[in-house]
Amino acid sequence: MKTLFFAFALLFLTLTISAQQKQANPELIKNFQDMKFGMFIHWGPVTLRGAEIGWSRGHQVAADDYDNLYKEFNPVLFDADKWIKTLKDAGMKYLVFTTRHHDGFSMWDTKFSDYNIMNSPYKKDVLMELKNACDKYGILFGTYYSICDWSHPNYPLSNIKGVDKPDADMDKFYTFLKNQTKELIEKYDTKILWFDGEWEEPWTHEYGKNFYNYLKGLNPDVLINNRVDKGRKGMEGVTISNEFAGDFATPEQRVGAFDIENPWESCITICKQWAWKPNDKMKSLDQCIQTLLKTVGGGGNLLFNVGPMMDGRMEQRQIDRLKEMGNWLKKYGKSVYGTTGGPYKPTNWISSTRKGDKIYLHLFSLENDELKIPLPGSAVVKNCSILKGEKLKFEQTKKELIIQVPQNLRDKIATTIVLDLNSDSGKIKPIEI
Numbered sequence: 001m002k003t004l005f006f007a008f009a010l011l012f013l014t015l016t017i018s019a020q021q022k023q024a025n026p027e028l029i030k031n032f033q034d035m036k037f038g039m040f041i042h043w044g045p046v047t048l049r050g051a052e053i054g055w056s057r058g059h060q061v062a063a064d065d066y067d068n069l070y071k072e073f074n075p076v077l078f079d080a081d082k083w084i085k086t087l088k089d090a091g092m093k094y095l096v097f098t099t100r101h102h103d104g105f106s107m108w109d110t111k112f113s114d115y116n117i118m119n120s121p122y123k124k125d126v127l128m129e130l131k132n133a134c135d136k137y138g139i140l141f142g143t144y145y146s147i148c149d150w151s152h153p154n155y156p157l158s159n160i161k162g163v164d165k166p167d168a169d170m171d172k173f174y175t176f177l178k179n180q181t182k183e184l185i186e187k188y189d190t191k192i193l194w195f196d197g198e199w200e201e202p203w204t205h206e207y208g209k210n211f212y213n214y215l216k217g218l219n220p221d222v223l224i225n226n227r228v229d230k231g232r233k234g235m236e237g238v239t240i241s242n243e244f245a246g247d248f249a250t251p252e253q254r255v256g257a258f259d260i261e262n263p264w265e266s267c268i269t270i271c272k273q274w275a276w277k278p279n280d281k282m283k284s285l286d287q288c289i290q291t292l293l294k295t296v297g298g299g300g301n302l303l304f305n306v307g308p309m310m311d312g313r314m315e316q317r318q319i320d321r322l323k324e325m326g327n328w329l330k331k332y333g334k335s336v337y338g339t340t341g342g343p344y345k346p347t348n349w350i351s352s353t354r355k356g357d358k359i360y361l362h363l364f365s366l367e368n369d370e371l372k373i374p375l376p377g378s379a380v381v382k383n384c385s386i387l388k389g390e391k392l393k394f395e396q397t398k399k400e401l402i403i404q405v406p407q408n409l410r411d412k413i414a415t416t417i418v419l420d421l422n423s424d425s426g427k428i429k430p431i432e433i
């Protein structure tokens, strides 16, 4: 009887394990999470029109016009070194660059499509230049790659009403995806494959699982986002499970919900459009930093998007804004990099991170001089001060911590307070304020 039980238990265990997706190794995930802040770049020939990448094809820009823009694309002022220096000075640690968006244009020297940057008047492999600049500055190099390709003859959809492709062949298209991504892995040594466009009907859960396993077979150290599979339902994007493939979740244009169990990364634009748009409304420095702190405080990374211009430069006002973020991080980065979210769940006036025996509070606003927050008595506060600054008066009761934060010690953007505990801050359960 006992033997039979164990035999069944073993069988069950084997089946469950084999039904699971290959998971990324925990150290790889940890390194990714520790970086906290990366740059997303959406760029391509469409910047000649200042319209949105991919989506404007057949809408704001006639498809025929759109598909011929590359013949005029000549970003002579492109300087990979300058871009990556800008990224580094912003305090960012990694890059995700659009190698091929929904429009199907490849931004690298690919063997598998002629619709690529080498056939533009510019004729240079911008992806290789970016990869080399990332290596030079110690920045992790990652690539965005759209699954849907509205201009490819073998992809069934075009995103234009009434235009479909009856002769499309999805299996052939899948082979094309495998060939191109193999180049990204083997020739460019991409460390992140950031998929997108998985929500369209031709892409299935079967393709998703298969693709993920294929890519991990080429290099198990490539991180792959959850948009490789069909698990993401909507923009919140929180789907890290054994059922669906993907190493991290991808909430879009919003700070993800508090989650310190599953890796996630919010992608958010510095302006409104992903690709460059003249006079696009840019976020204030307050908004930029608070977005980063709320994301990190919730346990996520921020992939902050910049859209460079048609001539190859980033806009100066965006470079300046990023530099301001970098300056803030130079001073307060200790409360960001390598931390974990919480224990306080972010609100619109406070966010928090922690590491070892420390808790970092980021205070965006405070009505009076007294900050009163719940804290279990088991976590004894030994010291309380502004990070790299003055000591603060505090008082701890059984359930609460009361800190005096006078106006003159506050930072306009976020006042960063460090609490030294007598124990591991990681043990504190998430706290709602």
Ligand code: JFZ
Residues within 6 Å of the ligand: 053, 054, 196, 197, 199, 252, 267, 274
């Ligand atoms: C996608 C892209 O379409 C967008 O251009 C950008 O690259 C972003 C990072 O990812 O965003 C989406 C995805 C899905 C929808 C809209 C925007 N949707 O289903 O409406």
